[in-house]
Amino acid sequence: MTIARVTRFTISLLLVLTSAALIIAAAGPSASGTVDWAMVAKIREEGLQHSRVMDLESYMTDVLGARLTMSRDMQRAQQWALGEMARIGLVNVVAEPFMNYGVTWDNEYVSLHLLAPDYTPMTAYPIAHTNGTGGRVVAEAALVDLQLRADLEKYRGTLRGKAVLVTPPVRINLDAMAAGTPRLTEADLAALERTVIVPPRPTPPRVVRNAELLSAAEKVAFYTAEGVAVVLQSDGGGVGYVWGFSRPGAREDGWARDGMLTSPAMVAVTPEHYNRMYRLLQRGMAVRVEVEVRNRIGAKVEQAANLVGEIPGSDLKDEVVMIGAHFDTWHASPNSSDNTSGVAVALEAARILKAVGAKPRRTIRVALWSGEEQGLFGSRAYVRSHFGSPRDSLYPPKPAYEKFSAYFNQDYGAGQYRGIYLQGNEAARTMLAAWMEPFRDFGMTTVSNQSVGSTDHVSFDEAGLPGFQFLQDHIPGSAGHTNLDYLETINANDLMKNAVVMASYAYHAAMADTRVPRKGR
Numbered sequence: 001m002t003i004a005r006v007t008r009f010t011i012s013l014l015l016v017l018t019s020a021a022l023i024i025a026a027a028g029p030s031a032s033g034t035v036d037w038a039m040v041a042k043i044r045e046e047g048l049q050h051s052r053v054m055d056l057e058s059y060m061t062d063v064l065g066a067r068l069t070m071s072r073d074m075q076r077a078q079q080w081a082l083g084e085m086a087r088i089g090l091v092n093v094v095a096e097p098f099m100n101y102g103v104t105w106d107n108e109y110v111s112l113h114l115l116a117p118d119y120t121p122m123t124a125y126p127i128a129h130t131n132g133t134g135g136r137v138v139a140e141a142a143l144v145d146l147q148l149r150a151d152l153e154k155y156r157g158t159l160r161g162k163a164v165l166v167t168p169p170v171r172i173n174l175d176a177m178a179a180g181t182p183r184l185t186e187a188d189l190a191a192l193e194r195t196v197i198v199p200p201r202p203t204p205p206r207v208v209r210n211a212e213l214l215s216a217a218e219k220v221a222f223y224t225a226e227g228v229a230v231v232l233q234s235d236g237g238g239v240g241y242v243w244g245f246s247r248p249g250a251r252e253d254g255w256a257r258d259g260m261l262t263s264p265a266m267v268a269v270t271p272e273h274y275n276r277m278y279r280l281l282q283r284g285m286a287v288r289v290e291v292e293v294r295n296r297i298g299a300k301v302e303q304a305a306n307l308v309g310e311i312p313g314s315d316l317k318d319e320v321v322m323i324g325a326h327f328d329t330w331h332a333s334p335n336s337s338d339n340t341s342g343v344a345v346a347l348e349a350a351r352i353l354k355a356v357g358a359k360p361r362r363t364i365r366v367a368l369w370s371g372e373e374q375g376l377f378g379s380r381a382y383v384r385s386h387f388g389s390p391r392d393s394l395y396p397p398k399p400a401y402e403k404f405s406a407y408f409n410q411d412y413g414a415g416q417y418r419g420i421y422l423q424g425n426e427a428a429r430t431m432l433a434a435w436m437e438p439f440r441d442f443g444m445t446t447v448s449n450q451s452v453g454s455t456d457h458v459s460f461d462e463a464g465l466p467g468f469q470f471l472q473d474h475i476p477g478s479a480g481h482t483n484l485d486y487l488e489t490i491n492a493n494d495l496m497k498n499a500v501v502m503a504s505y506a507y508h509a510a511m512a513d514t515r516v517p518r519k520g521r
């Protein structure tokens with residue numbers, strides 16, 4: 001950090017402390033949302049001037065790399081994370097197995113080259129939980145367009161040993177790429193702040209599936225039966241991107257070894273390389289590729305695990321505040337933003353709290369989830385087994401359900417927090433807004449009533465527990481779920497501020513007179 005920046009933070013801190021004193025004087029000893037300004041000052045100093053967040057971020061990105069759920073890569077990375085949680089000073093650090101997740105799958109090697117009519121190396125990554133090619137293969141390419149059951153007959157007996165292009169050519173939006181993704185503007189934030197009253201969703205009409213339409217899994221089964229050499233596909237995104245890594249027909253109960261070994265090799269290709277092959281084939285030209293995929297597939301079913309660690313509470317130690325992020329990623333990049341950044345922030349928030357000697361009343365628990373990318377499996381299983389839900393007859397509420405306060409999550413990229421989503425929980429507004437007050441100078445000002453999804457706070461929210469996702473800036477170049485989620489997109493200042501805010505929210509939730517209120521209470 002530069003001298004100039006330290007000075008700027010110090011000045012803004014003074015401004016914040018001054019305005020804070022006024023706010024406290026005006027508000028009096030409110031039970032819901034009192035700010036401990038002395039602790040905020042300590043957290044800010046530790047998090048902004050002695051930050052370790054980029055060291056964590058860089059270690060996970062560069063040394064650990066990709067961490068697909070139920071892979072040897074993930075298992076190695078989790079060993080590191082358990083050690084890191086202990087080094088930070090967390091206690092009760094443990095890996096909690098949550099479900100049989102099938103056998104491990106790791107990609108060890110992939111190459112794809114165009115050999116004819118011209119030579120070029122191509123950028124490609126295997127689809128998770130698919131087989132390898134069984135050595136280096138040279139194959140003629142062919143276009144395949146399977147939609148209806150009747151289409152099968154067109155191709156039956158013609159695909160053996162071929163490299164089949166099975167998705168349509170990709171439209172690349174160059175305008176969007178050139179424009180990039182700006183940070184949130186005042187107008188964006190104002191729009192998010194306007195209360196959104198969400199009417200109950202009408203029950204959707206029952207859709208009768210066209211029985212003639214082939215499912216993704218049926219198509220894969222056909223390619224396997226026909227003995228294709230490799231399935232090539234491209235799923236959108238920009239130039240150089242490979243997007244999406246899930247095998248069609250993903251299984252909740254994990255991956256069977258036989259299913260992987262009997263699938264064809266499946267490879268996702270960047271749009272510009274894929275489209276070139278596609279156009280050549282449309283010209284009627286012979287297209288020859290060389291491909292090799294080696295995947296290491298485990299021999300026995302294993303359990304996926306979440307990692308947790310605690311800063312124990314004092315007089316209210318049975319009550320729990322949680323912070324966290326998903327530790328698992330897709331497998332084609334180190335996933336600096338999604339969600340290495342969230343994990344770095346959660347670990348750094350815990351480190352800050354230990355470093356400043358925080359002695360919370362409630363227990364602060366840090367969770368690094370697994371199985372998020374495939375469907376929030378880790379956090380959902382955790383909520384079921386630890387808290388239960390009045391909405392779930394199989395997993396009714398446990399004593400810990402009432403003792404739970406709130407969960408704070410980061411998973412919308414690596415951008416700075418600009419606010420928080422209430423998830424429709426108006427009862428929590430006063431508290432969450434008050435705890436934001438010390439971070440106005442960060443530009444964190446927005447409380448949005450909106451409910452947002454696709455990440456682990458949803459597992460808490462759907463059980464009726466307060467679970468929140470921070471409202472984050474988009475940052476240019478960030479490309480979660482692709483091969484291009486790399487460290488250079490990460491803004492250190494953003495992550496430092498996020499860790500400070502997450503630490504402060506956890507601390508205030510752990511110290512408040514009451515637990516964070518629930519919806520409708």
Ligand SMILES: [Zn+2]
Nearest residue numbers: 326338339411
């Ligand atoms: Zn994510």
